Amino acid sequence: MRIDIITVLPEILKSPFEASILKRAIEKKLVEIHLHNLRDYTDKSYNQVDDYQFGGGAGMVLMIEPIDKCISALKKERHYDEIIYMTPDGETLNQKTSNGLSLLKNIIILCGHYKGVDQRVRETLITREISIGDYVLSGGELGAAVLCDSVIRLLPGVLNDETSALTDTFQDNLLAPPVYTRPREYKGLKVPDILLSGNFPEIEKWREDQAMERTLKRRPDLLEE
């Protein structure tokens, strides 16, 4: 998979890809991440990419021209399956969306800033708009990092058996069951006996029950879907 990210703040997006699972996925060539600084696509002085909004009002708006130039340059090189704009008024990200995106070959992610992007970008260049939740971030970069993380960990070969995504919370519309590690007892707090029993069918059943109980208690809405 190849992900091209367009941003005015590429430095925010460097570190998430420089550690742990995402770093290893890139090293293993399971994913390519390309950061593009929008300021490289403007002819204006001071590398200007934003301007005041027509009609007045506070906040700057990213202009269509540099975004169009950047996206057009990328589209000349290859076909893109989705061109995603990160925005709080997009569809809310969930596991199903990440599962679907993980099957794609090439995607572009555009990060908004300030008051957002010129509406004409959204109407003519963007194929999908995604929010990571009902709160407002200073820009789309952290949202893009969240989206990339949730998608990349699903690519075949990124996780090993121990970290398999199949047992993740949300994978069956269920939250994951509780987990324990050594020691067996800490300050009188014990690990449930069943997990130490070696009876794997019973352990599996216990985990399923716990997952259901947790989901009913914390997120009953998941069971209605």
Ligand code: ADE
């Ligand atoms: N940009 C600003 N807020 C955002 C959000 N909640 N999700 C995605 N992108 C955003």
